[in-house]
Each structure stands twice: as structure tokens, then as C-alpha cells.
Amino acid sequence: MSIYAGQKIALLTQHGKEQVIAPVLEPALGCTIEHVSGFDTDQLGTFTRDIPRPGTQREAARRKARMGMSLSGLPLGMASEGSFVPDPYTGMFPWNIELLVLIDDSLGIEVVGMAEGTGHSAHVDARDWQSVESFATAQDFPQHQLVMRPQSQDDPRVRKGIADWAGLRSGFDACMAQSDNQQVFVETDLRAFANPDRMALIRQAAVDLQHRLASLCPACDAPGYWVTERQPGLPCSVCCLPTSSYRSEVWTCVHCQHKSVQKRTDITVADPKHCAYCNR
Template structure:
């Protein structure tokens, strides 16, 4: 049982996120996730660039959660926001970061779940239908939907949510006829309901959020007692000098000043590759 068992939570979404978020949180927390509608969340920004997002990813998720709370008259709100870019390691493939924000008005508390991983997010400019078909197959179409527009990525004439081969061929022909430069721009539709790979990251963000909400502060009982700092200094396996590798983690409360540092037990020494003495 969690402190949110039996509680109603507003989830504002128009892209089917309730299908993965609801089951996770209801199972782990015993709460009741209520799908909330009545606000066009695209007004806060679209991935197709026709409406730019104002503010940060976290601010957008927070705004959605608060709007959902207002519409439902509930004191608990929940919303997610995604972002796309290059992977943070090598910058070689598309990357998706998902944030899932939980707001508890009564406790004046905000807890954020997060997940990240590879994304199905690509684009192509072409004048050739055969090339467009090959591109769509690489995107795992029609399981993952496609967006089409004439001329370029900035053309305002957009067709979203294309989910069948017949529809794609017809839309490609339409865009080609509209295009003054003889090209058509295609890209992955990364709205949650149109992109199963992104939906899985949203589910993982819900799992992360549930873990945080089930972790209570030992001092005051507030949910979200979680990692706030890593402690470096894991000794080198050769010379035993401290390295920058993580030795311990500090958990902290979001409300009271309580902190707890625990030593990591998965390994006792760092690889000498990460030692400034052995590998300066």
C-alpha cells in the first residue's frame, strides 16, 4: 500500500498516454488515474514545429498537470512531456527523453519521473515515391505513423497521423502536386499514440515515478525520497587512489532537510582507466 492508495489523479493527455501511465501507477500506488480532457495540449507546442514550445520541457509538463487539476477539480495532477535530439554519448542516433510530472497540491510537492533511450525519429526530403516507401519501411511504418508536407520541413501544409500505405501514397501524391520545388518532406510522427517506441519510454518514466513516490522520507514521510547527489572517490583497483567514479549516493527529502548517504555495494574498485594516477 502507498499513501496514494485510493486517491484520484488527473492525467491530461490527448495522445493516448493513459494507456501506459494508468496501469503502472494504479498497480504500484493503488491510485486511480483519471484521463482528463478539455484542453488542447498542442497549444503548448508541437513536434512538427507549427506551434513552438515556450519554456522548458519540465515547464510544459508542469503546465499540463496543473491544467488537468483545474479541469478535474482534483488536488493530484499528472502529465508528461517528451523531447528529441541526438544521443548524449556519441551524437550518432536520435534520442528521446520523457518527463512525467506528479503534482500534489496538498503536500506542496512535485515529483518527476524520467526515462530516456533511442528514438524512432527521422526525416527525408525526396521527389521519388519508391524512395519514400523505403524510408517508411525503415521507420517501421505503419506501426509508427508518418507526417507529410510539401517542399520542406517548414511548410505549414501538414498532414499528420498517416497510418496506412494507401493513405501515405495518396498524401505523397498530394504533397508532390502542391510542391513548387518538386519535393516532399516526410518525418516520423512522434506523438505518443503514433509512436510505440516513444510510448514505451513514457511507460518507463511511469515506472521511475512510481518508485520515487513509493520511497518515503524516513524523517517526515514525504514521498520522493530519492538520489540528489553522487559521491565520487571509488578507489582505483591498482593504486587505490580515489577516482572520479561514484563511491556512494546521497538521498534527500523534497520537503525537510533530511539526507542519507549510502555506500554502493555493486563494486569495490574502479577500473584504472578512470584513475588520474594510473592513466593521467
């Protein structure tokens, strides 16, 4: 049984994230996810750039979790934070990283679940309705909502929450009337409730957090015992020299800092494509 069975965990969100987090964690942990409102989380940073996010992604999630704990008076809190970066393979496509942070003040620990994958993020500079219509169709609108503003991506006159074709058309007409350069900037809405692809990754982050919380330290039984380092050096299957493929994993406790090194068991030798000697 989880140490969180019967306990309440505060979750501060105004974008509906409890809808994908609670169904994963409540049955797995036996806890209750307490949805906390009463604070505008957009004040901590927005994807539309009108309010910059200070600090790192993890720091932002931590701030939200702490705020939820303060508002609810609970010693347990969690929050998620997303970011969009170029993909790690080609650098050409949007990549979505989702973090879900759990803070447990009774144990003095912080455990982070993560998920990442292709992000649903795009934009267009449109000069006519046909361009907007084509972009919206390509972006799976209205399932994925859109954001619009006149002139450029930096114009402060932003229109959010565009969720139907009538609203898209009226928003375009209004922005075009405000635009000095006869151009309207349209982009995907990256808020969780407006972006189903983000919601799917947030759910995956909750699953990852569930697995981490189920992994207990062999020294102190605290949850969150997980891999913190992979040590390279698995021998090449051709020349037997060490490669960049990992040969062992370092597991670390977030509570007592106990560490153990576990040898890799799925394979014993590495593909020569990972061998510096074979690829001279």
C-alpha cells in the first residue's frame, strides 16, 4: 500500500489538468487529488509571452505546487509545467516536455514525473481569411484552440480562447481592423485545456510519477528511488572496447541519498555504431 493512501494532495491548476492527473494517481496511490483554485497561474508565466516565466520549468512547477499547498493548508502538493523546445533529433520540429512535481513536506522530498514528445505548436502570419482557414484546418481546429493578435507575435492585443469557427472569423476580422500592416498572427493555444496533445503528455507524466512513487528506497523506504545516472562503457560486440552505451545505472534516494549501482541486464554488448574505435 502506498504511503499516500488516504491522504489529500493539493493540485493547483486553472487549466483542467486534474482531469488527466487524478484518474492516474488516485487509484494507484489511494490518495485524493484536491483541486485547488483561487490563484491565476498565468501570473507565473504564459505561453503567449505576455507574462514571461521566471526561472526554470521545474522551478515554475515547484512554485505552483507550493502555492497550492499554501492555499489548501496541505503538506502535500503537486503541479505541472510544460515547455516547448526544438526536437532533440533534428531541431526542426516542436518538442513538448511536461513535468509533474510532487512535494512532500512531511518527508522533505520532491519527486518529479516527466514525459516528452512531439509538440502541437505552430503559427502563421496571415494576410487573408483563406490562410487562417487553411492553418486552422491543418492544426486540428477547433479540437486544438487558437490564439490571435494583430500585426505580429509581439503585439499585446492578444485574443485567447478561440474555440469555434465563428469566433475564429470574428477574431480575424477584428485583428485585421487593428493591424497597421494588414497582417494577423495566429498560433496554437498551448494552454493544457486547449491543447489535447499536451493533455496526453501530462497524463504520461502522471504515469511516470506514479512509477517513481512506487519505487521505494531499500535503505529508508522513502518513495522516489530512481535512476539518476547512466554510466557508459558497455563493451562493443565487435572489438570489445568500451562504448558510449551505458553499462550500469546509478539509483539514488531523494530522501536519504542512498545510492546503488546496478549493472545493465537487457543486453551485454553494444552495437558497434556506438563504438568510437569501430567508427574511426
